[in-house]
Amino acid sequence: MDGNSAKAIPYESADSSGVKSPSAVSRKPSGDIAISVQNVFQIFKGHEGKPFTAVEDVSIDVPAGQFLAIVGPSGCGKTTVLNMMAGLVAPSKGQVYLNNEEVKGPSRSMGYMFARDALLPWRTARDNVEFGLELRGVPADARRARSQKLLKLVGLSKFENAYPSQLSQGMRQRVALARTMAIEPDIFLLDEPFAALDAQTKLQLESEFELLWQDTHKTAVLVTHDLDEAVALADRILVFGANPGRIILDRMTNLPRPRNVESIRYMPEFQVVAREIWELLRSK
Numbered sequence: 001m002d003g004n005s006a007k008a009i010p011y012e013s014a015d016s017s018g019v020k021s022p023s024a025v026s027r028k029p030s031g032d033i034a035i036s037v038q039n040v041f042q043i044f045k046g047h048e049g050k051p052f053t054a055v056e057d058v059s060i061d062v063p064a065g066q067f068l069a070i071v072g073p074s075g076c077g078k079t080t081v082l083n084m085m086a087g088l089v090a091p092s093k094g095q096v097y098l099n100n101e102e103v104k105g106p107s108r109s110m111g112y113m114f115a116r117d118a119l120l121p122w123r124t125a126r127d128n129v130e131f132g133l134e135l136r137g138v139p140a141d142a143r144r145a146r147s148q149k150l151l152k153l154v155g156l157s158k159f160e161n162a163y164p165s166q167l168s169q170g171m172r173q174r175v176a177l178a179r180t181m182a183i184e185p186d187i188f189l190l191d192e193p194f195a196a197l198d199a200q201t202k203l204q205l206e207s208e209f210e211l212l213w214q215d216t217h218k219t220a221v222l223v224t225h226d227l228d229e230a231v232a233l234a235d236r237i238l239v240f241g242a243n244p245g246r247i248i249l250d251r252m253t254n255l256p257r258p259r260n261v262e263s264i265r266y267m268p269e270f271q272v273v274a275r276e277i278w279e280l281l282r283s284k
């Protein structure tokens, strides 16, 4: 869910029932850690104003260049953790660091992409891709060169002058992906970016993203319901459990790179990882 408007309850003022006592003192992460989530809690106002612990004592260090996926049942706090990384919602307790700086709000070093990413309807595909570059003051010819390159990569060169209403959902997601790539963020935060697509387009776009990512090896955090997608794309998988949201498994996949996100699914190593996670989720 979109946590933009979320009102977090400070830990100290929350009902202490059901909330673990804080377990660690914050520390500044070391140099090669791109994202450091430290003993984070998120307590929302639930029914009748009662505090509800959505995320309990979650700690994650994401080394620079790692591709991390977060999976888990609906409502286990995946999006909430991503929103805290993005600085869209403050933790009730604990700290989040991006590139060694404590997160106090959204950062320009980060590209955030949602499941149904809204394009600006009055702008063409090309102008949507260039939007973030305009905000950063990139000159017009450099913007144009970058948007053309990215639209080509996502197979939309012929549609650069089309408006979002003239594009299919899959095409709009491609434009959104190109727009996220255009700003060349240090860190990608992806919340179900391929969820709204049919199976074939999804696979195509996953492959395109994998190719683009392989070029740059930027830090990426992907939240997804799709276990196969997580294993196919990521280096490391975090499985969350619900009530309260917490980490129940942290696993490196150790699958080879570069990889083909389609054929890797047939590798026995892929199936071992996918089955292990599937069985864990099923047993919860």
Ligand SMILES: Nc1ncnc2c1ncn2[C@@H]1O[C@H](COP(=O)(O)OP(=O)(O)OP(=O)(O)O)[C@@H](O)[C@H]1O
Pocket (backbone or CB within 6 Å): 001, 002, 003, 005, 006, 007, 044, 045, 046, 054, 072, 073, 074, 075, 076, 077, 078, 079, 080, 081, 225, 245
């Ligand atoms: N702003 C908010 N106010 C109150 N409760 C919230 C808020 N945002 C999230 N929650 C609750 O916190 C819990 C975790 O939500 P979150 O969206 O992070 O889960 P999720 O794992 O991403 O779920 P899904 O996979 O269904 O998107 C849910 O019970 C949700 O209802």
